[in-house]
Amino acid sequence: MKEIIPDIDRWLASGEQVAVARVVGVEGSGPRDPGAAMAVSASGEVAGSVSGGCVEGAVVTEALEVLQSGQARLRTFGYSDDEAFAVGLTCGGTLHILIEPLDW
Amino acid sequence: MxxxxxxxxxxxxxxxxxxxxxxxxxxxxxxxDSTLSRVDVDEAGPAGELPGVGAKLLVVPPPVGGGGVGGSPEAEPTVIGTIGDAELDRVLVRDALAALERGITVTRHYGPRGEARREDVSVFIESFTVPPTLVIFGAVDFTAALAAAGKLVGFRVVVCDARPVFATPRRFPAADEVVVDWPDRYLDRIASGLGPRDAICVLTHDTKFDVPAVLAALQTRAGYIGAMGSRRTHEERWKRLVEAGADEAALRARLLSPIGLDIGARTPEETAVAICAEIIAARAGVAGASLRDSRAGVAGASLRDSSGPIHRR
Known part of the structure; x- marks a missing residue:
């Protein structure tokens, strides 16, 4: 979280909305531990990461939607039969990521 | 506001x-709640409002030590924000402080009023601890490299040596602090602040300095204690440590000497990597070998929960 603060501050200072995504759960093998954080500005700039590059693209899309709706959401990435979890992790693990507008 | x-x-x-x-x-x-009959549920009235996803509170623990002006042993934590229910907040503040104390980040489940053994509300408790401390004794070339490597893996680095000519911030630009003092005296001073996440490396390899340093290190709760030197230096030091009254069982259990994982390191920089690798391995409770040769995925139950960046499963 600490490493993305300078970018968040810069975006907030220029009046941009910011979404924050955090790993809140890992099952099996995962690239990053719970707490790994990524921030996305309304204009689509990105700071930090939540995986080894596997799901960041999908998280950016979700983050921009979260900024539109203003509603936090919990998303799961990994192997699953559910088509909602289409973005997979090559390591075979499952990541639970909370994506929320930085309005707190 | x-x-x-x-x-x-x-x-x-x-x-x-x-x-x-x-x-x-x-x-x-x-x-x-399967333990309640339909009648109980009806009599209890409508279920309490559950918090929304994203509801949060932040807990700042009271400063340690207290003392002095305004300090109080019963100092209360500062709480910013609310989950929505006073009783749930109270339980969460208690559990959050406990998690922070242990330095863990965890998801826990509660009832709407903070009841245990319920799963209505799932809460992510994220601890932000202060960086662990790496204390390096001996102002030598190996120290400069270890200070830089220690910073890389997230330590607050302190270099300590009794010789003011050598113990200067200019020689150790990576260190957060350079202290001119005798190792044992310095450790006595900071011992109460050291815990299982902290590491002490004795690089003096001069028995005059490193015997008292190791003795003092054993009196702390530091999770890693290592001392540099050749096999011969190590044997000589061990003898002197025992003569000086060190408990041999404690030495065997806690002192990593000669310091570092065996990766064939020669230069100060390579040695710094070998030492940091040993600190990481010790903290994780593993021996430290190539992942290729690790049978963890097949037989190692103890590695099941590993979720580090190098996928061990």
């Missing part, structure tokens, strides 16, 4: 490297 009170408080704590713990609701789904 700030527009983002929780973020502002989190931000200032992180930038000041002060401990803080952030509590966030990640899921809230009412559970049917």
């Amino acid at each position: 700030s527009e983002r009170p929780v973020y502002e408080a989190l931000r200032s704590a992180l930038l000041a490297s002060e401990p803080v713990v952030l509590v966030t609701v990640v899921a809230a789904v009412p559970q049917i």
Whole structure:
């Protein structure tokens, strides 16, 4: 979280909305531990990461939607039969990521 | 009142490297309580409102030590934000402080009023601890490299040597602090602040300095104690440590000497990597070998929970 603060501050200072995504759960093998954080500005700039590059693209899309709706959401990435979890992790693990507008 | 009170408080704590713990609701789904009959449920009235996903509070622990003006042993933590229910907040503040104390980040489940053994509300408790400390004794070339490597893996690095000519910030630009003092005297001073996440490396390899340093290190709660030197230096030092009254069982259990994993390191930089690798392995409770040769995925039950960046499964 600490490493993305300078970018968040810069975006907030220029009046941009910011979404924050955090790993809140890992099952099996995962690239990053719970707490790994990524921030996305309304204009689509990105700071930090939540995986080894596997799901960041999908998280950016979700983050921009979260900024539109203003509603936090919990998303799961990994192997699953559910088509909602289409973005997979090559390591075979499952990541639970909370994506929320930085309005707190 | 700030527009983002929780973020502002989190931000200032992180930038000041002060401990803080952030509590966030990640899921809230009412559970049917199977121990209640239909009548009980009806009589209890409508279920309490559950918090929304994203509801959060931040807990700043009271400063340690207290003492002095305004210090109080019963100092209360500062709480910013609310999950929505006073009783749930109270339970969460208690559990958040306990998690921070242990330095863990964890998801826990509660009832709408903080009841245990319920799963209506799932809460992510994220501890932001202060960086662990690496104390290096001996102002030598190996120390400069170890200070830099220690910073890389997240330590606050202190270099200590009794010789003012050698112990200068200019020689150790990577160190957060350079202290001119005798190792044992310095350790006595800071011992109460050292815990299982902290490491002590004795690089003096001069028995005049390193015997008292290791003896003092054994009196701390530091999770890693290592001492540099050849096999011969190590044997000589061991003898002197025992002569000086060190408990041999404690030495065997806690002293890593000669220091470092066996990766064939020669240069100060390579040695620094070998030492940091040993610190990481010791903290993780593993022996340290190539992942290729690790049978963890097949037989190692103890590695099941590993989720580090190098996928061990």
